[in-house]
Amino acid sequence: MYKGAEFGELSPHPFAMADRAYRLMMNYGTSQAILVSGESGAGKTESTKMLMQYLAFMGGKVESDGRSVQQQVLESNPVLEAFGNAKTVRNNNSSRFGKFVELQFDQNGKISGAAIRTYLLERSRVCQISDPERNYHCFYMLCAAPPEDRERYKLGDASLFHYLNQSNCIKLDGMDDSSEYIATRRAMDIVGISSDEQDAIFRVVAAILHLGNVEFSEGSEADSSVPKDDKSQFHLRTAAELFMCDEKSLEESLCKRVMVTRGESIVRNLDSRAAALSRDALARMVYSRLFDWLVNKINTTIGQDPTSKLLIGVLDIYGFESFKTNSFEQFCINLTNEKLQQHFNQHVFKMEQEEYTKEEIDWSYIQFVDNQEILDLIEKKPGGIIALLDETCMLRNSNHETFAEKLYQKFKDNPHFSRPKFSRSDFTIHHYAGNVTYQTDLFLDKNIDYAVNEHQDLLHASTSPFVSSLFPPSEESTKSNKSTKFTSIGSSFKLNRTTLHALHKA
Numbered sequence: 001m002y003k004g005a006e007f008g009e010l011s012p013h014p015f016a017m018a019d020r021a022y023r024l025m026m027n028y029g030t031s032q033a034i035l036v037s038g039e040s041g042a043g044k045t046e047s048t049k050m051l052m053q054y055l056a057f058m059g060g061k062v063e064s065d066g067r068s069v070q071q072q073v074l075e076s077n078p079v080l081e082a083f084g085n086a087k088t089v090r091n092n093n094s095s096r097f098g099k100f101v102e103l104q105f106d107q108n109g110k111i112s113g114a115a116i117r118t119y120l121l122e123r124s125r126v127c128q129i130s131d132p133e134r135n136y137h138c139f140y141m142l143c144a145a146p147p148e149d150r151e152r153y154k155l156g157d158a159s160l161f162h163y164l165n166q167s168n169c170i171k172l173d174g175m176d177d178s179s180e181y182i183a184t185r186r187a188m189d190i191v192g193i194s195s196d197e198q199d200a201i202f203r204v205v206a207a208i209l210h211l212g213n214v215e216f217s218e219g220s221e222a223d224s225s226v227p228k229d230d231k232s233q234f235h236l237r238t239a240a241e242l243f244m245c246d247e248k249s250l251e252e253s254l255c256k257r258v259m260v261t262r263g264e265s266i267v268r269n270l271d272s273r274a275a276a277l278s279r280d281a282l283a284r285m286v287y288s289r290l291f292d293w294l295v296n297k298i299n300t301t302i303g304q305d306p307t308s309k310l311l312i313g314v315l316d317i318y319g320f321e322s323f324k325t326n327s328f329e330q331f332c333i334n335l336t337n338e339k340l341q342q343h344f345n346q347h348v349f350k351m352e353q354e355e356y357t358k359e360e361i362d363w364s365y366i367q368f369v370d371n372q373e374i375l376d377l378i379e380k381k382p383g384g385i386i387a388l389l390d391e392t393c394m395l396r397n398s399n400h401e402t403f404a405e406k407l408y409q410k411f412k413d414n415p416h417f418s419r420p421k422f423s424r425s426d427f428t429i430h431h432y433a434g435n436v437t438y439q440t441d442l443f444l445d446k447n448i449d450y451a452v453n454e455h456q457d458l459l460h461a462s463t464s465p466f467v468s469s470l471f472p473p474s475e476e477s478t479k480s481n482k483s484t485k486f487t488s489i490g491s492s493f494k495l496n497r498t499t500l501h502a503l504h505k506a
């Protein structure tokens with residue numbers, strides 16, 4: 001019905017938008033971009049799927065081997081959703097990453113390639129969930145897999161695993177994890193992930209679950225730790241088997257840390273709390289590498305068309321979030337939305353109006369809210385909230401309260417910042433879309449992203465080529481020493497220039 005229909009003639013529908021983008025691209029030879037926005041649960045991902053479906057219908061080609069580009073693009077959705085979506089308070093299938101899909105077309109309007117870029121997977125979810133949310137779908141699917149698969153990965157009921165049972169929500173109404181497992185496997189076949197690779201992927205997923213069940217108790221030396229009991233020892237052994245790495249080395253990488261001072265390596269014991277943090281850091285790192293691997297693999301098998309001059313990009317980014325409690329994830333997500341809003345302002349209002357002025361066109365100035373000051377408040381270097389957060393993370397004896405104190409002092413006169421009454425550590429940002437109060441208690445832990453090279457080298461030495469490929473040798477180990485490096489999630493996260501450029505170009 002929507003094919004070729006005048007825009008606005010039929011009821012509003014993603015098909016109408018997709019048809020318009022396709023027609024404009026074909027008729028004027030210009031690339032297009034569709035930005036799907038809205039708050040969490042509004043229907044962005046479902047709308048994006050419909051847009052893709054329509055574009056695949058218009059630009060689809062019949063391939064002799066049955067695996068067309070458009071089919072692979074469509075089937076990449078269930079794969080990415082299995083590993084990047086989870087139940088949140090707002091949405092049973094909430095995307096916990098941003099996605100920019102670029103469809104490439106040839107001169108005849110047929111899809112000739114595609115590229116998928118993803119942003120900021122919420123990795124804290126791998127180790128930490130709160131009621132009534134869930135972890136990523138793939139963990140529950142694997143625990144509900146056919147018995148022979150569960151046996152192979154030494155898995156049992158999802159409720160047995162610490163990374164899943166921190167929340168009471170294990171099963172979802174209307175979602176059958178065992179049939180989702182089969183569907184995900186089938187989608188993996190279509191996007192070109194071989195059965196050996198699928199096996200390696202699920203081994204890693206299972207290893208993460210076992211890792212999460214390793215608990216620590218005080219060791220014999222001061223401030224040292226050891227696996228707590230036989231149960232923890234079993235899970236440690238199983239995780240090592242699944243990662244195909246040495247069990248003793250895995251234990252050491254969790255219970256010790258190598259520090260480098262003046263070129264000298266010092267091995268330091270970790271107490272049980274620090275060992276548990278190290279375990280979680282490893283689980284998060286493995287999971288995010290696995291997710292990146294999946295995206296790369298999908299891109300490689302779908303293939304790019306470097307000669308394509310016609311593109312349609314669809315950006316499905318997590319919308320503005322304002323919950324009862326808002327932590328570092330909401331802060332990053334809302335920063336993304338501020339940046340998109342600024343991009344929109346920049347190109348739709350600022351540049352357009354400058355052009356009118358230059359050409360001396362008579363027009364009335366359009367008022368718009370410029371959110372540059374909010375962006376400065378958050379990300380200005382030095383002095384913005386992220387810079388202050390990084391600074392606090394580097395200092396010894398600092399905590400979320402000292403961080404909050406810094407913010408209160410620095411931004412007491414900033415109109416976009418306020419301190420809620422009676423609060424010792426919360427802060428409110430007056431975003432373009434509304435006020436959001438953030439709880440800082442986990443900001444420091446979540447921002448610190450220790451690139452622990454012991455873990456890196458341990459997994460690089462895995463006899464599984466798949467696991468080894470996820471962990472190229474660390475820079476430090478190639479220089480024959482090891483260290484623990486601090487990186488900041490906040491600083492490293494930006495809706496990158498390439499995407500903004502692609503959006504603008506389109």
Ligand SMILES: Nc1ncnc2c1ncn2[C@@H]1O[C@H](COP(=O)(O)OP(=O)(O)OP(=O)(O)O)[C@@H](O)[C@H]1O
Nearest residue numbers: 039040041042043044045046091093094095318319
């Ligand atoms: N067009 C639709 N028809 C029927 N149900 C829909 C439609 N769009 C959304 N829904 C329902 O709303 C739920 C949330 O939609 P969706 O996952 O697309 O939201 P979202 O905006 O992408 O959220 P998030 O930002 O949390 O990822 C879906 O799981 C589905 O149940």
